Amino acid sequence: MDSINSMILKCLQENARMSNSEIGRRVGMSSPAVSERIKKMEDAEVIEGYKTFVSPFKSGYQLKALITLRAFMGMLKPFLEKVKTYDEVVNCYRITGNENIVMEVVLKNQEHLESFIDQLITYGETKTQIVLSHVVKHSEIKPV
Amino acid sequence: MDSINSMILKCLQENARMSNSEIGRRVGMSSPAVSERIKKMEDAEVIEGYKTFVSPFKSGYQLKALITLRAFMGMLKPFLEKVKTYDEVVNCYRITGNENIVMEVVLKNQEHLESFIDQLITYGETKTQIVLSHVVKHSEIKPV
DNA sequence: GGTGAAAGCATCTGGTG
DNA sequence: CACCAGATGCTTTCACC
Numbered sequence: 001m002d003s004i005n006s007m008i009l010k011c012l013q014e015n016a017r018m019s020n021s022e023i024g025r026r027v028g029m030s031s032p033a034v035s036e037r038i039k040k041m042e043d044a045e046v047i048e049g050y051k052t053f054v055s056p057f058k059s060g061y062q063l064k065a066l067i068t069l070r071a072f073m074g075m076l077k078p079f080l081e082k083v084k085t086y087d088e089v090v091n092c093y094r095i096t097g098n099e100n101i102v103m104e105v106v107l108k109n110q111e112h113l114e115s116f117i118d119q120l121i122t123y124g125e126t127k128t129q130i131v132l133s134h135v136v137k138h139s140e141i142k143p144v
Numbered sequence: 145m146d147s148i149n150s151m152i153l154k155c156l157q158e159n160a161r162m163s164n165s166e167i168g169r170r171v172g173m174s175s176p177a178v179s180e181r182i183k184k185m186e187d188a189e190v191i192e193g194y195k196t197f198v199s200p201f202k203s204g205y206q207l208k209a210l211i212t213l214r215a216f217m218g219m220l221k222p223f224l225e226k227v228k229t230y231d232e233v234v235n236c237y238r239i240t241g242n243e244n245i246v247m248e249v250v251l252k253n254q255e256h257l258e259s260f261i262d263q264l265i266t267y268g269e270t271k272t273q274i275v276l277s278h279v280v281k282h283s284e285i286k287p288v
Numbered sequence: 289g290g291t292g293a294a295a296g297c298a299t300c301t302g303g304t305g
Numbered sequence: 306c307a308c309c310a311g312a313t314g315c316t317t318t319c320a321c322c
Contacts, residue, residue, distance in 0.1 A: 144204030
């Protein structure tokens with residue numbers, strides 16, 4: 001992990017679809033050299049993947065919420081499997097403290113929110129916070 | 145937004161660096177047609193961007209946390225500007241309720257967590273939850 | 289890590305339904 | 306208007322230095 005790899009990661013975090021030769025131009029290197037460095041970072045799992053951000057709003061989801069779950073005794077493990085299958089859950093974190101889970105979810109409307117929360121009550125107590133705005137959206141990781 | 149665009153979005157969400165011709169092969173279309181459809185979805189802001197996921201762990205951040213902030217009177221607005229400048233903040237949501245803000249932050253170690261929280265106390269009261277695991281990581285948006 | 293040839297890809301153009 | 310097919314110029318890949 002040298003300064004050139006950091007510059008490559010900066011380019012790719014800004015725009016994952018940037019071509020290797022464009023990256024090469026910016027970092028002062030040939031495109032095969034860039035390609036090889038990227039491949040090594042993928043193999044080392046420094047790069048975990050390339051994702052496209054799709055607007056939930058424009059895709060028919062009018063509501064975003066953070067839902068906190070405090071799982072009932074013995075229900076955390078089954079929930080951790082189940083949560084992977086919910087289309088509504090964009091992100092899910094397991095956390096320390098009395099509350100075990102925080103999820104970022106997208107929903108069509110209030111009715112959808114209600115029915116989604118109903119699905120959760122078998123697993124634990126929930127707390128819902130509606131997201132008013134996503135102030136910082138996946139800002140880039142800067143190497144230490 | 146027809147079924148072909150949905151298939152294109154599925155490909156791009158799975159791997160943002162997939163080539164247009166590979167997408168074309170999967171959806172049964174020529175690459176110029178795919179390219180044009182992608183361009184239109186970018187213009188319509190259905191596609192918000194293409195981002196690379198870099199491992200915070202492999203980048204020197206040993207801790208991830210969710211920090212909730214309850215802003216002091218008159219401090220929310222200045223905080224909403226300030227938060228964009230913190231390298232530690234990967235995501236920041238403004239939410240309803242007594243607590244105004246939830247942030248996903250990456251930190252080098254406990255010391256770094258402490259100094260980061262110290263920076264926040266001028267803006268409000270904080271609550272910190274350490275992330276044990278990121279169970280679901282930016283799962284794809286499925287069109288309604 | 290660079291270079292050069294060959295294959296593959298993106299983009300533009302003109303033409304079709 | 307959306308798509309395809311063919312031509313052109315980039316890009317990627319792989320051999321080799």
